[in-house]
Amino acid sequence: MKPRVAFFDFTGCEGCQLEVLNFNLEIVDLIGAVDIVEFREASSDHSEEYDIAFIEGSQTTQKDVERVQKIREKAGILVALGACSCTGGVNALKNRFPMEENLKVVYGDAAKYYTTIPTRPTSAYVKVDVHLHGCPPNRNEVISLVKCLLTGKKFELCHNPVCVECKLAENVCAFERGEFCLGPVTRGGCNAVCVTAGRKCWGCRAPVDEPNINSEKELLAKYGLTVDDVLNQFKLFNGALEVSK
Amino acid sequence: MRKITIDPITRLEGHGKISIFLNDDGSVANVYLQIPELRGFEKFSEGRPIEDMPQITQRICGVCPEAHHMAATKALDDMFHTEPTSTAKKIRELLYSAFYVTDHTTHFYILGGPDFVMGPDAPVAQRNILGVIAKVGMELAGKVLNTRKENHWIIQTVGGRQIHPVFGLPGGVSKRISEEDRNQIEEIAKRNVEFALLSLKVFNDIVLKNKSYVDMITSDAFTHKTYYMGLVDDKNKVNFYDGKVRVVDPDGKEFAKYAPREYLENVAEHVEPWSYTKFPFLKKVGWKGFVDGKDSGVYRATPLSRLNAADGMATPRAQEAYEKMYETLGGKPVHFTLATHWARLVELLYAAERLLELVQDKEITGPNIRNIPANKPDEGVGIVEAPRGTLTHHYVADEMGRIKKCNLIVGTTNNQAALFMSIKKAAQALIQPGKEISESLLNQIEMAWRPYDPCMSCSTHNLPGTMPLEVTIFDAGGKEIKRLVR
Ligand code: SF4
Ligand code: SF4
Ligand code: SF4
Numbered sequence: 001m002k003p004r005v006a007f008f009d010f011t012g013c014e015g016c017q018l019e020v021l022n023f024n025l026e027i028v029d030l031i032g033a034v035d036i037v038e039f040r041e042a043s044s045d046h047s048e049e050y051d052i053a054f055i056e057g058s059q060t061t062q063k064d065v066e067r068v069q070k071i072r073e074k075a076g077i078l079v080a081l082g083a084c085s086c087t088g089g090v091n092a093l094k095n096r097f098p099m100e101e102n103l104k105v106v107y108g109d110a111a112k113y114y115t116t117i118p119t120r121p122t123s124a125y126v127k128v129d130v131h132l133h134g135c136p137p138n139r140n141e142v143i144s145l146v147k148c149l150l151t152g153k154k155f156e157l158c159h160n161p162v163c164v165e166c167k168l169a170e171n172v173c174a175f176e177r178g179e180f181c182l183g184p185v186t187r188g189g190c191n192a193v194c195v196t197a198g199r200k201c202w203g204c205r206a207p208v209d210e211p212n213i214n215s216e217k218e219l220l221a222k223y224g225l226t227v228d229d230v231l232n233q234f235k236l237f238n239g240a241l242e243v244s245k
Numbered sequence: 246m247r248k249i250t251i252d253p254i255t256r257l258e259g260h261g262k263i264s265i266f267l268n269d270d271g272s273v274a275n276v277y278l279q280i281p282e283l284r285g286f287e288k289f290s291e292g293r294p295i296e297d298m299p300q301i302t303q304r305i306c307g308v309c310p311e312a313h314h315m316a317a318t319k320a321l322d323d324m325f326h327t328e329p330t331s332t333a334k335k336i337r338e339l340l341y342s343a344f345y346v347t348d349h350t351t352h353f354y355i356l357g358g359p360d361f362v363m364g365p366d367a368p369v370a371q372r373n374i375l376g377v378i379a380k381v382g383m384e385l386a387g388k389v390l391n392t393r394k395e396n397h398w399i400i401q402t403v404g405g406r407q408i409h410p411v412f413g414l415p416g417g418v419s420k421r422i423s424e425e426d427r428n429q430i431e432e433i434a435k436r437n438v439e440f441a442l443l444s445l446k447v448f449n450d451i452v453l454k455n456k457s458y459v460d461m462i463t464s465d466a467f468t469h470k471t472y473y474m475g476l477v478d479d480k481n482k483v484n485f486y487d488g489k490v491r492v493v494d495p496d497g498k499e500f501a502k503y504a505p506r507e508y509l510e511n512v513a514e515h516v517e518p519w520s521y522t523k524f525p526f527l528k529k530v531g532w533k534g535f536v537d538g539k540d541s542g543v544y545r546a547t548p549l550s551r552l553n554a555a556d557g558m559a560t561p562r563a564q565e566a567y568e569k570m571y572e573t574l575g576g577k578p579v580h581f582t583l584a585t586h587w588a589r590l591v592e593l594l595y596a597a598e599r600l601l602e603l604v605q606d607k608e609i610t611g612p613n614i615r616n617i618p619a620n621k622p623d624e625g626v627g628i629v630e631a632p633r634g635t636l637t638h639h640y641v642a643d644e645m646g647r648i649k650k651c652n653l654i655v656g657t658t659n660n661q662a663a664l665f666m667s668i669k670k671a672a673q674a675l676i677q678p679g680k681e682i683s684e685s686l687l688n689q690i691e692m693a694w695r696p697y698d699p700c701m702s703c704s705t706h707n708l709p710g711t712m713p714l715e716v717t718i719f720d721a722g723g724k725e726i727k728r729l730v731r
Contacts, residue, residue, distance in 0.1 A: 012304075012307075013303075013304045013305060013306050013307040013310070014306075014307040014308065015304070015307025015310065015408045015409060016307070017307070018307045018308065018408055019307075019407070019408045089304070090289075090301055090304045091289075093289035093290070093293070093301070094285050094288065094289040096289070096292070097288060097289065097291075101288070102285045102288055102289070135304070135409065136307070136408050136409065193405055193406055193411075194405055194406070194411045196405070197404070197405025197406070197410075197411050197412055197419055197420050198405070198412070198418075198419030198420040199405065199411045199412070199414075199419050202297075202300060236293070236297060236300065236301070
């Protein structure tokens with residue numbers, strides 16, 4: 001029997017699924033090797049088990065929490081797909097405000113009918129086997145993960161900061177252009193695409209395992225920035241980082 | 246009644262949820278529709294550096310991040326009072342045209358297409374991309390996939406990333422187009438034009454030559470006489486990237502034409518207690534409820550609306566296609582909601598031709614891609630046409646250059662009231678006393694809203710499969726009598 005792969009989406013923009021499943025030809029091959037059994041919610045009448053469950057989006061309601069726990073029970077390997085599921089993503093920006101205030105803005109007078117909880121990454125509620133970082137993640141990384149899972153090879157995330165790939169791409173450093181770049185402390189694996197496009201790194205792939213804070217501090221001092229500036233900038237995609245495991 | 250319709254759970258799961266309430270005699274009394282919310286972007290942007298807005302807002306929707314990125318970037322231009330350079334504008338519009346080609350192609354063949362290509366009575370199991378491939382043949386299906394792939398490549402190459410591009414900066418863009426890339430884009434652009442012409446031919450052969458389809462398009466169940474909105478250039482031709490917003494009345498006469506900064510004088514938002522969704526309407530006409538006609542401020546902003554609101558298309562072959570559509574459907578404006586699919590193909594051809602024009606423009610590879618803003622940012626409005634309707638971003642900055650206030654009117658929201666009316670009308674025509682309520686009802690109700698391509702038409706049905714949809718029908722006493730889910 002082919003491995004059964006399922007995609008579940010929670011609060012997010014669905015860009016992760018689109019990045020992966022955009023009908024590109026590599027994906028068609030991959031789809032041939034697996035059985036995509038589910039790509040919406042786990043409906044109550046489905047008693048299926050999944051070999052690999054991809055979780056896209058963050059958990060932002062009590063219902064989300066119950067649902068992700070149910071999926072965990074049925075899943076062999078559970079993958080957090082993208083920044084929303086790994087570290088809260090942009091949704092976690094709402095955690096900076098009182099929840100009642102958020103509700104009021106979204107629902108206005110109807111706010112009294114709703115409840116919301118702070119945005120949490122998936123690992124705050126269930127065990128996550130693999131984190132695929134990025135907003136959205138790199139498609140090749142997703143493909144190589146599925147291949148590893150199919151063949152039993154060990155999957156390795158990139159352990160270098162974005163700077164390593166950025167230098168290989170021969171980019172002019174964003175700091176030299178007067179911008180504030182998170183590349184030195186962000187996990188690579190994206191080929192520093194944003195810098196190559198003339199911008200900077202916003203840290204969408206979350207911090208690298210052991211960021212070299214000291215060398216970063218020197219760099220920051222050189223440009224008149226503080227660690228707080230770094231943390232604040234990191235909030236853009238990783239606002240719930242502190243509760244992810 | 247109210248208890249049932251305000252159910253945030255289904256909404257957050259991205260379901261399109263429709264509740265239909267019946268009278269004592271079994272006819273339709275009312276219909277409620279719920280759509281996923283905005284996740285509070287207006288609130289949580291507060292306090293972020295304004296330059297982050299093109300990055301933040303595009304995460305509203307992975308289907309159309311380009312539209313948010315572009316509207317946000319234009320709002321930044323306005324906040325800094327800095328015009329982009331001519332090359333920068335062209336690069337932005339080039340990417341945007343490639344985006345339209347992919348988006349309209351996806352919609353016609355993968356999302357909306359199944360309704361038409363397969364026919365309304367086809368079983369659900371066939372109303373998906375696989376059914377379409379079986380009907381139009383592998384060769385065309387291969388072209389559909391290839392068109393998407395090639396235009397995604399353009400977006401990635403010009404914008405830095407395919408999903409969530411990063412190239413937009415106040416006053417310009419961050420990256421030039423190399424001569425080598427230009428050559429490749431030109432080849433793709435030529436193929437796009439061929440593909441768009443072929444798509445119009447497919448529509449002609451499958452839909453227009455079939456009388457029962459044409460009868461359905463022109464039937465009363467799928468007709469609403471409303472105002473229409475769309476962005477136009479200085480010759481009143483359709484434009485996706487820039488220009489003024491033009492509104493025509495149900496007779497097709499110009500009712501308003503306004504610059505982005507004047508949007509608040511023209512559009513207001515109505516709130517209903519049973520739905521958190523806001524219903525924008527024309528302020529100068531006023532909110533008269535969920536009704537069509539000249540006295541009601543309900544307007545639509547869809548591909549068909551853009552064609553109705555303009556005097557024509559700015560490229561030659563799209564103009565021919567435009568004329569043919571209006572000749573066939575009896576002149577302007579066209580009120581048949583299902584004709585939106587046809588209008589989308591006219592726009593596909595325009596986007597393809599416009600992309601080719603831009604890539605052949607001498608300036609497109611020029612070095613002058615940015616005017617560095619010299620002013621302090623204050624307040625700005627950016628408007629583009631998103632594929633699903635006029636998209637408005639409005640920001641106010643504080644002293645530190647952070648967001649103090651953010652207001653967004655997103656594509657689908659414009660059409661909320663009309664969408665609701667269309668579903669209700671279709672339900673009224675289809676559900677009649679004593680008539681069995683069947684599964685095929687789902688198809689037909691889906692057809693009523695599909696032309697608007699509401700944003701929850703998400704990745705889930707890009708895959709072989711069907712749209713998540715739930716219809717619940719209640720009798721006069723509020724008792725659930727039928728529930729159709731898929
Ligand atoms: S991680 Fe990014 S791309 Fe993925 S769902 Fe969240 S916002 Fe969208
Ligand atoms: S631009 Fe950013 S990622 Fe590249 S080398 Fe400089 S700091 Fe590192
Ligand atoms: S460069 Fe930074 S922001 Fe861009 S994709 Fe890589 S990690 Fe994300």
